[in-house]
Amino acid sequence: MTEGxxxxxxxxxxxxxTIITSFYLEPLDEQExxxxxxxxxxxxxxxxxxxxxxxxxYSVSSNVTNKSGYRITVKKEGxxxxxxxxxxxxxxxxxxDQVDVGSILEVAAPRGEFYLNxxxxxxxxLLSGGVGLTPLVSMFHSLIETQRPxxxxxxxxxxxxxxxxxxxxxxxxxxxxxxxxxxxxxxxTPADIETAKHHxxxxxxxxxxxxxxxxxxxxxxxxxPTPFMxxxxxxxxxxGISDARISYEFFxxxxxxxxxxxxKPAPDQPPQQSQDGGIExxxxxxxxxxxxxxxxxxxxxxxxxxxxxxxxxxRSGICSTCMCPLLEGEVTYIExxxxxxxxxxxxxxxSQPRGRIVLDI
Numbered sequence: 001m002t003e004g005x006x007x008x009x010x011x012x013x014x015x016x017x018t019i020i021t022s023f024y025l026e027p028l029d030e031q032e033x034x035x036x037x038x039x040x041x042x043x044x045x046x047x048x049x050x051x052x053x054x055x056x057x058y059s060v061s062s063n064v065t066n067k068s069g070y071r072i073t074v075k076k077e078g079x080x081x082x083x084x085x086x087x088x089x090x091x092x093x094x095x096x097d098q099v100d101v102g103s104i105l106e107v108a109a110p111r112g113e114f115y116l117n118x119x120x121x122x123x124x125x126l127l128s129g130g131v132g133l134t135p136l137v138s139m140f141h142s143l144i145e146t147q148r149p150x151x152x153x154x155x156x157x158x159x160x161x162x163x164x165x166x167x168x169x170x171x172x173x174x175x176x177x178x179x180x181x182x183x184x185x186x187x188x189t190p191a192d193i194e195t196a197k198h199h200x201x202x203x204x205x206x207x208x209x210x211x212x213x214x215x216x217x218x219x220x221x222x223x224x225p226t227p228f229m230x231x232x233x234x235x236x237x238x239x240g241i242s243d244a245r246i247s248y249e250f251f252x253x254x255x256x257x258x259x260x261x262x263x264k265p266a267p268d269q270p271p272q273q274s275q276d277g278g279i280e281x282x283x284x285x286x287x288x289x290x291x292x293x294x295x296x297x298x299x300x301x302x303x304x305x306x307x308x309x310x311x312x313x314x315r316s317g318i319c320s321t322c323m324c325p326l327l328e329g330e331v332t333y334i335e336x337x338x339x340x341x342x343x344x345x346x347x348x349x350x351s352q353p354r355g356r357i358v359l360d361i
Contacts, residue, residue, distance in 0.1 A: 004338060005045060005106040011069070013101055016163035019076050020131055021096055022061065025107060026069035036064045038139040039115035039221070039249070042072065043108040043318055043338060046094045055338065056091030057318055059223075059249075060110060061134040061164070063141035070107070073163060075131035108338060111316055114223070114249035116142055122219045122245075123149035127204060127232050129224025130156050135249060136223060137164050144171050147178065151213055155184040155204050155228070159192040182212060206235050223249045250313065282358040283308060284327060292353050298334065299348035303361065310348060310361055317350035324348060329357030 012024035027033060036042075041057045048054035062071035076096040077089025099105065116124075116139040124143055126136045133154050143150045152172075156162050162183065172179045185198040192198055200208065220241055222232045229248055236246055278291030281302060290306045292299075300322055303310050313321040317337030326346040335350040348359070 004108045006108070008069070008105050008107045010099055010101055010103045010105065013099070016073060017161045019161050020073060020163040021076070022071055022073045022163075023095060023099065024062075024069060024071050025105065028104070032067040033069055034109035035067075036060050036070065036110035036138075037112075037115035038064050038118070038142040039135040040110040040112040041135070041314075042070055042110050044072075044091065044095075045106040045108075046091045048090055054090055055108075055319060057112075057314055058091075059135035059138065061137045064138060065141075070110075073131070073134045073137075111318060111338075112249070112314070113316065114221075114247055115139075116221070117219060117247075118142065120219060121146075121148060123216045124151070125209075125213065125218045125220045125236075126150065126152040127220065127222035127224075127236075128152075128154045129222075129228035129232075130161075131163065132222075132224030132228065132249075133164065134223075136221060137168065139221060140168060140171060144175060144179065149178045149216070151180045151182075151218075153182045153184065153204055153209075153212070155186070155224075158185045158187055158189050159195075159197040160189060162197070165197065180212065182208075184208070204232070204235070206238060209235065209239065218245060220246045221248070222246075226250060279353045280356045281353055282328075282356075283361045284358055285361055296352075299331070299346075299351055299353065299359070303348065308361060312349055315349045317347050320347065322347055322349045325360035327358040327360055330354045331357065 007028045008025040009028055010023050011026050014022045016022050039059070041059045043055050043057050045053050046056055058072035058074055060070045061073040074092050074095050077092045114135065126139060128136045136152065140150070140152055152168065165183070168181055172181050182200065183198040184200050184202060184204055185192060186202065188198055188201060218241060220236050222229065229250060233246065233248065278293045280289060281292050281299065282289050283303065286308055288306055288308060290302065292302050296302045296305070300310060300312055300315065310324065311321050313319045317335050320341070323341050323345045325344055331346050331351040332354050333351050337347050337350060341347050
């Protein structure tokens with residue numbers, strides 16, 4: 001078994017909605033699990049195609065004070081709407097269809113830079129879309145045990161797919177003076193309307209937030225699909241909340257929420273010349289050349305600074321989404337990836353150039 005993974009048994013499998021299921025995992029050795037910060041994820045190894053395995057990351061949705069195991073809450077992903085002939089989500093379909101109580105999964109310890117700042121006493125605004133609520137539910141568990149004001153707004157299609165609704169409401173009971181919960185359904189069902197399962201219809205808007213939030217110095221955490229993330233980022237910035245107070249994590253294909261400062265050079269633009277000794281990085285497919293410096297960050301961050309948009313997800317060497325061919329040169333890893341990149345490839349989210357390199361991007 002690859003170093004860093006540990007066998008866990010599924011001890012409970014709970015259907016939370018028509019498309020979302022929770023899996024309660026406990027280690028086979030019955031020892032305490034590795035500590036998890038509220039909002040972090042674990043990595044699960046699942047069978048892929050052609051006999052290979054793939055690594056999938058899932059946010060821990062449970063209270064992190066539970067040292068006996070983790071809970072992950074997973075949406076079953078079908079084929080993309082824009083590509084109906086594409087295969088459905090490998091990891092989520094395997095968990096939903098093949099994994100049951102008693103199944104054994106290989107799990108790596110919690111990781112991730114998206115987590116609650118527990119040292120702060122500022123009020124907190126949680127914004128989630130769809131299954132993006134899972135890391136925020138873990139944060140909510142921790143926040144309930146503090147005296148911090150909390151506003152939790154969740155948006156989804158309707159009550160049929162709304163997961164962990166009752167858990168959130170139960171946690172907020174008795175804390176109404178400082179904890180506010182608001183559910184927004186885009187298309188509530190007749191049953192939703194009859195039972196008042198939601199608080200408003202439509203989307204999370206600036207007007208809605210202004211009607212719910214008193215003026216304060218909020219820390220904001222949000223998570224969901226890319227369109228939701230872009231909307232929430234623009235919305236919170238329009239309310240005057242600084243970037244330093246905003247934390248987020250993507251569910252699904254990730255992108256940068258902040259427009260790149262540089263304009264992508266045209267493919268036929270002559271190569272740039274370094275004026276101050278930077279390392280030349282060539283993005284072959286894009287026809288872009290730049291010069292990396294020690295304060296630039298990872299190759300992924302450097303590419304984004306140049307106006308490129310490589311695929312990525314975890315930003316920490318876990319998921320391999322950012323892996324691309326290294327055509328020339330060598331890199332060094334500033335954070336050890338969970339598994340080595342395939343030969344001839346590099347994970348740009350956690351690497352930097354050692355000298356001139358050429359990437360197939």
